[in-house]
Amino acid sequence: MRRKGSLIGLVAKRILAFALLSMFIQACVVFSHYWFDNAALGQMLIENETQIVAEAFHDRPAGARAGRPPHALVERYGLVSEPTGESLPMGYWMRVRGTDGRVLYTNCHEECTEHFMPVEVNPPDLWDRTIVEGKPLTLVGGRTISFDDGQTMVVDFASIGDPRRLIYVVMAREMFVHMVWPMGLMLILVIGATIVSIRHALKPVERTVRVADALDPRRPIRALPAAGLPSEISHLVASVNRALRRIDELIRSQKVFAASIAHEIRTPVSIVKLELAHIEGSRARKAEKDLDKLTHTLEQLTALARLDAAEGEAFKAEALGPLVEDTVEQLAPLVFASGRTIAFECSGDPRSDVSRTLLVTLVRNLVENAMKHTPKGTAITVRVEEPGRICVSDDGPGFVADPQAADVELASVKKSGSLGVGLKIAERIAAIHKGVLAVSSVPGEGTTVSLDLPAAA
Numbered sequence: 001m002r003r004k005g006s007l008i009g010l011v012a013k014r015i016l017a018f019a020l021l022s023m024f025i026q027a028c029v030v031f032s033h034y035w036f037d038n039a040a041l042g043q044m045l046i047e048n049e050t051q052i053v054a055e056a057f058h059d060r061p062a063g064a065r066a067g068r069p070p071h072a073l074v075e076r077y078g079l080v081s082e083p084t085g086e087s088l089p090m091g092y093w094m095r096v097r098g099t100d101g102r103v104l105y106t107n108c109h110e111e112c113t114e115h116f117m118p119v120e121v122n123p124p125d126l127w128d129r130t131i132v133e134g135k136p137l138t139l140v141g142g143r144t145i146s147f148d149d150g151q152t153m154v155v156d157f158a159s160i161g162d163p164r165r166l167i168y169v170v171m172a173r174e175m176f177v178h179m180v181w182p183m184g185l186m187l188i189l190v191i192g193a194t195i196v197s198i199r200h201a202l203k204p205v206e207r208t209v210r211v212a213d214a215l216d217p218r219r220p221i222r223a224l225p226a227a228g229l230p231s232e233i234s235h236l237v238a239s240v241n242r243a244l245r246r247i248d249e250l251i252r253s254q255k256v257f258a259a260s261i262a263h264e265i266r267t268p269v270s271i272v273k274l275e276l277a278h279i280e281g282s283r284a285r286k287a288e289k290d291l292d293k294l295t296h297t298l299e300q301l302t303a304l305a306r307l308d309a310a311e312g313e314a315f316k317a318e319a320l321g322p323l324v325e326d327t328v329e330q331l332a333p334l335v336f337a338s339g340r341t342i343a344f345e346c347s348g349d350p351r352s353d354v355s356r357t358l359l360v361t362l363v364r365n366l367v368e369n370a371m372k373h374t375p376k377g378t379a380i381t382v383r384v385e386e387p388g389r390i391c392v393s394d395d396g397p398g399f400v401a402d403p404q405a406a407d408v409e410l411a412s413v414k415k416s417g418s419l420g421v422g423l424k425i426a427e428r429i430a431a432i433h434k435g436v437l438a439v440s441s442v443p444g445e446g447t448t449v450s451l452d453l454p455a456a457a
Contacts, residue, residue: 046141050155054145093158204228317456321346339376348386352453366392388453
């Protein structure tokens with residue numbers, strides 16, 4: 001099954017996808033705008049390249065040989081390291097001079113005289129002029145650039161055909177500085193704000209989930225809280241609350257049924273037993289025994305139904321040893337009368353959060369189950385161990401579980417002919433206490449039913 005992503009991840013991916021699409025469209029629009037405006041392109045090229053040239057000469061180490069271009073400019077423009085005095089028909093021309101007119105570097109001669117401003121002219125902060133219309137760009141321009149240390153340079157630059165296609169580099173830099181970087185920063189802020197907003201909006205949902213996880217059919221069902229939920233989710237919660245109310249009504253009906261069935265059935269059975277008591281004969285006595293079995297079965301089934309629909313008990317920390325020992329003392333006369341023996345053992349002082357009534361019922365059903373499925377002379381042992389284990393063992397014949405049976409209880413039911421509801425009741429009580437009930441049996445050695453309860457908080 002494909003794992004579903006979180007809402008935050010889904011929204012963040014959508015925002016990122018649409019932001020990238022928007023940036024791509026805007027980049028295409030900006031590129032088209034600049035590409036068809038040669039004047040704007042030329043001004044961008046002059047501003048960018050004169051700044052690079054001025055910084056290269058400004059950063060050059062003191063004592064560098066005059067008239068020799070910095071290494072960075074040699075690589076960028078394909079200049080020759082040593083002046084040759086030859087004219088360069090295509091490429092990039094430049095002239096760097098101070099404000100006093102002294103030329104620091106030039107790689108052109110007659111061309112500079114023809115296209116650059118005269119040295120004796122005080123240049124403007126920025127100027128440019130097209131030499132040949134169209135692309136590739138062939139233009140000339142210059143700038144006066146001042147640095148923080150007070151040094152000022154006048155840089156004249158000409159692009160003759162732009163052989164290295166520097167205009168693409170300039171456009172990419174312009175788009176990154178003025179579009180990609182600001183939009184990327186805005187995208188990060190938007191995604192961050194969206195994540196924070198979604199987390200804040202989903203806090204009430206987390207509270208509702210915790211309340212839903214805590215719902216227990218044995219306790220009064222509370223409506224899920226809808227305060228602070230977004231309207232789209234509050235409609236869903238309202239629908240769930242309506243369903244919970246209908247479920248609560250069904251549970252209440254089951255409780256009424258479980259509370260009344262025992263009384264409604266026990267009364268006519270008692271009347272029949274009274275009538276049979278006045279009848280002589282072995283058949284009447286056999287009928288009385290059958291009615292006793294029927295009454296016991298009905299009580300077991302009714303107890304199981306009550307557990308499924310019971311209200312939440314008041315659980316509190318109890319010492320398991322004394323509680324189980326009292327139960328064994330109450331059951332001892334019944335066990336001895338059946339021709340079996342029972343013993344109690346306790347080690348340590350295990351404690352657990354339990355309902356006294358339900359735990360007594362559990363131990364009683366386990367002992368009665370052991371009596372039902374073992375012959376006379378069987379020894380039954382009830383042990384309490386740390387941290388919270390209760391074991392009911394017998395040295396009876398044991399059994400081999402049927403692999404096709406739903407559980408080990410069904411295997412023993414087939415052999416004994418009993419309905420086997422006792423262990424079902426014990427399993428339900430164990431689940432109510434969040435405990436684990438396990439059955440182990442070895443043919444010829446006996447059966448052990450153990451209950452592991454969580455230690456008291």
